[in-house]
Amino acid sequence: MQQDDIAAGVIDTSRPHPARIYDYLLGGKNHYDVDRQAGEELVAVAPEARAGVRANRAFMERAVRFAVGQGVRQVLDIGTGLPTSPNVHEIAEQVTSDGVRVAYVDNDPIVKAHGDALLSRTGSTGIILGDVRDPRSILDHPDVRRLIDFDEPVALLLVAVLHFLADSDEPGRVAAELRDALPAGSYLVLSHATGDFADRSDAQDGYSRKASASLNLRPKAQVEQFFEGFELVEPGLAQISYWRPDSPPPAEAGRIGFYGGVARRG
Numbered sequence: 373m374q375q376d377d378i379a380a381g382v383i384d385t386s387r388p389h390p391a392r393i394y395d396y397l398l399g400g401k402n403h404y405d406v407d408r409q410a411g412e413e414l415v416a417v418a419p420e421a422r423a424g425v426r427a428n429r430a431f432m433e434r435a436v437r438f439a440v441g442q443g444v445r446q447v448l449d450i451g452t453g454l455p456t457s458p459n460v461h462e463i464a465e466q467v468t469s470d471g472v473r474v475a476y477v478d479n480d481p482i483v484k485a486h487g488d489a490l491l492s493r494t495g496s497t498g499i500i501l502g503d504v505r506d507p508r509s510i511l512d513h514p515d516v517r518r519l520i521d522f523d524e525p526v527a528l529l530l531v532a533v534l535h536f537l538a539d540s541d542e543p544g545r546v547a548a549e550l551r552d553a554l555p556a557g558s559y560l561v562l563s564h565a566t567g568d569f570a571d572r573s574d575a576q577d578g579y580s581r582k583a584s585a586s587l588n589l590r591p592k593a594q595v596e597q598f599f600e601g602f603e604l605v606e607p608g609l610a611q612i613s614y615w616r617p618d619s620p621p622p623a624e625a626g627r628i629g630f631y632g633g634v635a636r637r638g
């Protein structure tokens with residue numbers, strides 16, 4: 373899809389899209405035949421994919437609870453995905469009744485359409501169409517500015533999104549520009565797909581050929597660089613099911629190709 377189409381909110385059903393493939397694998401309801409087919413092809417070469425997306429979502433929930441538990445009262449969630457209960461603002465509500473403000477951002481118009489209905493019901497949440505490759509346009513967006521005060525600590529969520537950026541998109545620059553906008557006491561919550569635990573080059577190539585965004589598996593050292601200048605909280609960057617688990621990890625945990633970590637700006 374072209375940038376102009378994204379800006380115009382055009383929903384493209386001719387190619388599988390990351391948000392809809394993810395929704396299919398999670399057992400959601402917002403996907404088309406092309407997305408289901410792409411999801412099944414992914415599972416054929418990476419049988420742990422379904423457990424992987426559930427584990428990623430569970431990591432996001434634990435990490436948001438952690439950051440809000442540390443006193444953060446505003447969240448910038450880039451690469452939101454289709455609404456999936458519990459959504460970020462609902463997780464925050466489980467921790468505090470303080471009214472945590474959440475700005476959701478995604479570049480997929482179908483996420484925005486569903487998000488308008490489900491993620492913007494109160495004055496303390498909102499969703500915008502935005503592309504993480506252009507951090508400035510997100511940081512300066514009036515709806516983001518309405519919700520997020522960049523003089524106060526922010527939890528920035530880059531959960532399962534930077535692996536949709538090719539090296540030529542400069543994900544390191546993107547992460548740095550976003551980190552630089554955050555004041556002391558802020559947290560970066562990030563997860564990223566990897567081939568470190570099983571050779572998943574077939575999955576990477578198949579997904580990238582078909583979907584509207586390429587999948588870029590990265591090794592641990594490269595994922596760690598996205599946290600530069602922030603201090604990773606224990607246990608550091610971990611295979612996702614082992615980041616502060618609150619229930620026994622799934623049987624597939626050792627094969628799941630996702631790293632997750634949370635880091636604080638001191």
Ligand SMILES: C[S@@+](CC[C@H](N)C(=O)[O-])C[C@H]1O[C@@H](n2cnc3c(N)ncnc32)[C@H](O)[C@@H]1O
Pocket residue numbers: 390391394428429432450451452453454477478479480483502503504505530531532533536585
């Ligand atoms: C795998 S889903 C993750 C959803 C959610 N963060 C989670 O972890 O449960 C990735 C999301 O990132 C979005 N996305 C992909 N590339 C993006 C980009 N360049 N800018 C903003 N969002 C993007 C997709 O549309 C999709 O909704």
